[in-house]
């Protein structure tokens with residue numbers, strides 16, 4: 001299997017920045033991709049967040065298998081003891097759910113402040129998650145809902161802004177990017193399927209073929225049917241031939257085919273597929 005790799009120096013730096021950001025908020029919203037709820041969750045998140053209350057979102061649920069998402073919501077709730085909501089950044093109903101939950105999770109902190117004789121204030125929240133899971137989409141939607149933009153608070157880097165979303169919630173407008181640190185290649189491949197890893201870290205044909213194999217196991221015949229294959233083996237060459245993606249000289253254009261298959265998956269054209277299956 002072609003190896004997917006990235007650079008450890010970036011990881012240390014990203015983790016340090018994330019820890020700093022986390023230290024100034026009361027509640028963290030962790031966004032994971034509903035199509036790969038295991039693979040897009042950060043194994044060390046608890047260490048990173050310390051004791052901060054966390055709301056977990058299974059985002060892009062509009063692209064994931066409905067029953068699998070329900071199963072995962074339940075399972076992750078049990079495992080983490082955190083509230084879990086399945087969301088789609090395109091669905092405004094989900095935004096209200098998120099805000100209510102955040103206000104509730106931050107309440108103990110505000111009560112503790114008041115007990116110390118301080119004035120009550122809005123709950124401070126930030127969004128974290130791996131690349132491409134929908135952090136910015138959620139932040140932008142929440143900001144659109146808000147009326148006022150407040151200035152930078154002291155002690156926070158200047159480019160970070162707080163946005164008052166409602167009287168109860170202040171949002172840090174920069175997302176915390178969880179660095180990819182995956183020794184596990186199965187996980188790394190799944191992150192590549194959902195476009196969470198930059199294309200220069202992997203071989204697109206290897207990733208697409210791995211996607212085909214993974215999907216065939218979980219959803220037998222789905223790919224075969226979508227690309228109109230008969231008894232041929234489900235591979236890049238055969239799909240390219242079927243689609244007439246041919247290079248000069250008559251060879252199948254497997255690279256173009258690989259890119260197209262991944263795009264068909266990422267855009268939902270292949271259907272609502274969850275690729276981490278609870279076993």
Ligand SMILES: Nc1nc2c(ncn2[C@@H]2O[C@H](COP(=O)(O)OP(=O)(O)OP(=O)(O)O)[C@@H](O)[C@H]2O)c(=O)[nH]1
Nearest residue numbers: 059060061088089090130131132133134135136137
């Ligand atoms: N179908 C669907 N697409 C979504 C959803 N949320 C985000 N997207 C799309 O996914 C892509 C990535 O979304 P972003 O909000 O930029 O993700 P991000 O986590 O901020 O990504 P980075 O900044 O790269 O870490 C965009 O094309 C969004 O339109 C969702 O719930 N459903």
Ligand SMILES: [Mg+2]
Nearest residue numbers: 135136137175
């Ligand atoms: Mg972003």
